[in-house]
Amino acid sequence: MTIDAVDHRHAPPPSHSQDASAGTFVTTQETLFQPSTIAPELWLTIFTYLPPAGLRAVTLTCSSFRWLAQPLLFTVIDISPFFLAYSADRRIYRPRRYLDRTTERLDFYRSPHIAPAVTHCWVSPYSRTGFPARNPRDNLDPELIINKVMEALPCFPNLRHLSWHCIDFTANWWDTVRRLPLRSLWLNSCTIEGICLGALPVQHLDLDQWAWEGEVTNHVSIHEEHSSGVSQPILSVILHSDHIQHISVPRSDTCGRLLATMAAMNTLTSLRRLGVPVDAMASPYFIIALERCPALEELRIFNPFGEDSREIRMDYLPPHALPLLSIYEGPYTQLLDFGMGRSLKKALIWGQDETPSYCSPSQLVQVLRRLSLFNPTLGALHVSVARITVELLNVISSFHLLQSVEVASSDSASPLEVPLADGLQRPSGSPLTLLYRALRSARFPPKLENLRIITKLNHGNLDKHTQEREASTLIESMAHAHPMLRNIEIGYGTYWTGTYNVRWSRLGVPTDSDDDVLGRLHFTEHRRTIVFPDAQRAASEADNVNVGHSKFLAEASPAEKWPATRNDASTSSSDDVGEGKNKVLPTSSHLFKLILSLKKLPLTTGERDEPHPQVFGGKPAPPTIFLLHPSQPLSHVSRLILASISPAEPVISFRSTSRSGRIYQWSDSTDFGDFIKNVARASKFSICFTYNPRSSHHALAQSEGRVILEGEENEEHDDDGETIIVVEIPTFADRTRFLLRRLDLIKRKLESMEGLKHECDREAQRGARRLAMGGFGMLVVYWAAVARLTFWDYGWDIMEPITYLSGLSTVICGYLWFLYQGREVSYSSVLHRSISTRREMLYKARGFDIDQWADLMGEARSLRKQIARIAEDYEEQDEQKQDQESEQKVRTRDEADETRRTGKQRGPDSELQLDRDPSS
16 A cells, blocks of 8 residues: 655645755654655655554654654544444444544544545444444434545545445445545445446455455355345446456355356456355356456355355366466366366365365375376465375375475374385374374475475374474474475464464575574464463462452442352462451441451461461561451352462361350351351351361360360370461441441531521421412402402492403413423412422522432431441340330330320420430
């Protein structure tokens, strides 16, 4: 891709100028690098060979390079008016804001500095940069986007490529496209609406290709299986016998229409390359279309896409057809039809003997042997076979001018057919070893320069060193036997068991050393999985536990549950020795803080009596603190402890003691929050480190810091027992300290706002009451006026219609009020509405934030619920206190009921109780 330098001169960069006398490129002082020895036109040519990442790096080098390289980053206009589901019948539309973004992008592309660099326009539902998020409510009309694109296309003087997929051309769109200087056209599933006579002669044509990351794949798109492909009217206006040079179409029905169009045309004098599906050979127009292509040099017949395959017979190809054919890709069954009588230079052979597209080696050998008799000019041969045999390797030597050979096979561990002398047995060895023996015994053409073997054979449990040694022995033997050989590549293995690649290149320049260096050998290994040693696996799993734990603490809400799929096990275990007590403390959030002083834990199982205290600067290690979510299970807590103490491997369990002194061991699946809730009444629990599970069948007597086996106190233990650390449970005051502190702060804020709120509420109620009384006064005045005019001034004959109209007007006004408010007209609703309106006006006028008040009230309510839930955990501890409070509340309610019935108070104590809020 090149861009004419003349197109850039109408917008010279502001940071540099051309020195006509010196003939060099002069930059300003802000430029970091001055390319004064190379003309900008040459730099522009160099930049076209850089990848996008290199271009972005060049734009950061200096202002001159930024001005030259920046347009090359915008060579493609990528527009997706809609997306396709798996069926092309259903479209997924874009949001309305996409039209604005597209307009802004097109305006940028049309700027004088960027427009000359645009060479490709991509209008397709297949995005080149990935699919964004989709919303079913998006309903942007695709024609609006395409109209914007059509308005911008004439502004790009160097536009050469157009990709147009799954969109039918209108007459106006086609008239715009055919006036563009296009050389390459890629069409998918489209037609022309109406009658259009304007031709579009292009040189490169791709039809109904599956777009993968913006590239041609020679396969049919799965999204367009139910569409009709490119129509006949399109083909009739884009095929021009004097311009078209390349055609590629993998779709069968589209190819049938293409061949029919080519058969009806005159001679295609410029067509050089043609790619069609394998079903095209059965078309009655296939041979006729080939006869219309006397200049065809390359014919590619794509292998079938899918598991289904069938034998296809082709009509007779006349000897005078395709006189210049030099490259053939297709089934080996038609190799003689296209190879005999023509000077083939390159053949890419596949077959349908085995899926997906592999040849039978025995039948392929017969075809190649016949071809070598009539066409010895073959220079490159690529074959796909089911198995590699020595007979196949030897028949390749019959092509004396062959320079490049590539053999791809699907064979597995089956042995190769190595010829043996009479009376000898087949040597044993791995399939890879048999392949190397076959390559050493094979005869290759004398002019062979490149050899590539790709197979699925396994190495037969050979270690890497042995594989490297066998590969080097083979390469050395072949390099001496074939002095013209320049490159050898051997790939073997599968994705599941690991793939290996051996690459050798002969040195182009001889060395001055005494040894005869033949070349460089590269041996690479690609494995799907990596097996860690025990220590590395333990460290890796410990890291997984820590990372998953930290992420959950950072992202989980108080009510979220620890996912059951997070089974980040860790088997490493040792001890961090520290001083201090072991406690569970609350935090200012919903988390718990577990503080463990791992004081005396054995280093390993066999060193139980030798503690391993870690020291930091001469002092014992500090206690370890774990932040725990209430929904995390005890098994996860155990893994966190194991991840922080290594290399010992104890079994960690959690135990509690009942009031009767009985010990209970809790299941690892128990949530830490539920565990704390149940052991809160005992004020402590134990964490047991078991160093030999065999001792679990003994009776245990628990003591502080150690468990001793009963009956064996004075004997040498065969097992190592347990180590116990006792952890204290926080009291009710400790667990609610932060909650009560926050609740007290909220209460103070509410008290500071309560006075202003009550004042606004009272004034709003008084205003509503005055409004109601004013309405009553107006009704009284109305009644008095009607009575005066009726009985004293005018009489009933005149006032009767007036009273009717005034009453009906009142009803109409009430109905309009009902329609406006959407609620029933009543005294309570009108009063409530007037109070609310007046109250909101007073809130805004006096600076009262009602939203903050509601948030504080909701937060206070939530804190009270949390405190109540925590109080349930300590129900048995505070049972006596709660009973006394319950009796006091019952007595207060009884006295209040009696006072309301009799109107008498029982004394000052009763008066005090009535004034209190029972719920406080």
